[in-house]
Amino acid sequence: MKLSSYFLPVLKETPSDAEIISHKYMLRSGMIKQSSSGIYSWLPLGLKVLKKIENIVREEQDIAGVNEILMPTIQPADLWKESERYEDYGKEMLRINDRQNREMLYGPTNEEQITDIFRSSIKSYKELPQLLYHIQWKFRDELRPRFGVMRGREFLMKDAYSFDIDSISSEESYNRFFICYLKTFERLGLKAIPMAADTGPIGGDLSHEFIIISQTGESDIYFDERILKEGDQINKIDYSEDLASHVNKFKSYYSASDDKFNREKFDEIVDRKYQMHSKGIEVGHIFNFGTKYSKIMKANVLDSDGVEKSVHMGSYGIGISRLVGAIIESSHDENGIIWPEVVAPFKIGLVNLKPKDEKVTKVANELYLLLNKNYEVLYDDKKDNPGVKFSRIDLIGIPHQIIIGSKASSENVVEYKNRKTSATELIKISNLSNFIDKLNT
């Protein structure tokens, strides 16, 4: 992509209302633009990252054997009255009357709707378990939206739901998502800690949050630091293995957030030298709530003994738009964002420092055509001065920079800069392709 034909409205000033670094950098680098309080438009650079995260989340759901569907954003209030959550949900729920004066709402979550789909389709234990997910915009009318996409009102969430014949099988589904979530966050370059959690308005008595350590997080977290090592082998776990034993290893370490924290228990179980207390960002939350919705909404199946039974359910959420902010919080420096390779909007930033020099520009154009065949390249072909170009390419956080200056035409040499380490290196143009191929390994 040539920067001259890209829509990248980089801001010179740091927006004064942004409190945390991810919010500042997302606004400054032209990733998002606020539409109204807690609601954002995603501009090309931001959308690219959002989609990469979404795709990784999707792939990991697919690998875990979950089927993708897509429920609408606008739901009928009747379903929520049936589950008796309509009044409970309070002002966070965006309530709407349509032109026929029917009560509708913008879905903050989808337990009711998926239960309705399930009960009209699945009638027999033979068709269980069913694991379904969707990736859709949600709305929660936060009293105080803040931190940009970290606590927005309209946000993108992956939510999955499981339906099982009994509580044993339901816990197997729960464990499957438990492992799937750890795999997903690992792929995103994040170390997420599973923590016993309260269930809030979703309900049930088994629940874990997945939290990444960050000083700007809203949750207080307490854990045995040895749990951090436990996740190192997560990629090697296959879903055909005994997942319960893996999950139990994580559960064997004390970890709890906010409300669930118990100081006495913490001191009793965890040796002082392993005790960790920090702030954290919640990036996922899983719930097992048995028959809470299926009973009241009559989501029954015929069991093998011919008796109707309420199915056992769980729900499993990952905040996809929030993850964009969370990744920036955990990967940046004073000059801007440092994207992990897997979610970087472009792999290579190609910077022409001498756009008015014909010879240099000829080399730059040729290199762009060459590299663009195999990699996602952002080519800064604009007529700005070098200072603007250097700070912009640092700000937007592309992992690998190729800087093309006067030596490109005089000595056939360009400079490589690694955004993360700031290490630079002169590269012969004839070796450049080779050099970049090796960056992958």
Place this chain on the structure above:
Amino acid sequence: MKLSSYFLPVLKETPSDAEIISHKYMLRSGMIKQSSSGIYSWLPLGLKVLKKIENIVREEQDIAGVNEILMPTIQPADLWKESERYEDYGKEMLRINDRQNREMLYGPTNEEQITDIFRSSIKSYKELPQLLYHIQWKFRDELRPRFGVMRGREFLMKDAYSFDIDSISSEESYNRFFICYLKTFERLGLKAIPMAADTGPIGGDLSHEFIIISQTGESDIYFDERILKEGDQINKIDYSEDLASHVNKFKSYYSASDDKFNREKFDEIVDRKYQMHSKGIEVGHIFNFGTKYSKIMKANVLDSDGVEKSVHMGSYGIGISRLVGAIIESSHDENGIIWPEVVAPFKIGLVNLKPKDEKVTKVANELYLLLNKNYEVLYDDKKDNPGVKFSRIDLIGIPHQIIIGSKASSENVVEYKNRKTSATELIKISNLSNFIDKLNT
């Protein structure tokens, strides 16, 4: 994908409230489920088709040099008051008050919001033209939602917007989308006819609808039948060519829908033998409305002469969720859907007719593993009887069927059936891979 672990709730009965064939087949084949009037959940089979269409639309936008962004679904009413469309839009607009009692709305279209993004980012003629698109759910509170996804309330639309320095350049952008749309529909296997159209609440005086012929369409269309041939070479047009001359060729044939139709002019310009009158389905609509929004919303740039000018704009929509229905309307028979290859949810339907026969099932399993490496395969491994299997695989419209019966183990032979032509052929299993590879060409 094994059918036994897929969520495909096929209905035995034709739903009584579905008036048109696409609505009937989408419900029966478990592609969608109604959530409330005009609002649908997309189940796995339906979502797969929706995503394939979305990706083709996206690719063609990208090829045309349009940058993708994503605006939120919920917009502030203030923007619409600024453009003076807030009251005009009437009851089709879903109006919402949030918890702070601010007036919001669910976007039926995005001219205001994109103009707001533009005016805060682009200040100079040097950065024009700007072409931006997004693919997002919209809401129009139709008085009488019907025909399933063809006239739903919550629907998926690709809408693009162009910003140019003057009307000449703006018409070039318009022509670019004109050609892009024809290319897009051609790729989807649809013959779309561009027609002069009214502009309605969007405004402006230059507008075309893209309409496909269908007896279940809601529009009356009148055209010179020779325009149908004009599109045959659309794929060969490159965006670097003189697009105006191509567009003018289409415009040289009379074509008009509903309100724009003029009988006298039709008879005057088009010889009787070329006159066509039919029903049609609108699948795209493009508008050039000059400075209608930019003037009132102060979307100005500095021109080369240092004078501030209002930018000239256009907008360009494709109904993505509607296209799912439109494709079915134009490609089905009495047994069900016939998917064009490019949007088919699976390329191959592998049907094991003898799931209780160990030998046959062994062959079927092996073929599934083999074919699934290179193709999207739906493997019917369920224990239903052959009649159920045959009618289900026809109903869901997978282009190529491989039927595995007792001959698979006794004679190493399977049956191939082409869904479209109904032609069948016996294939030696040793030749099957080869045979299927050739189906691509």
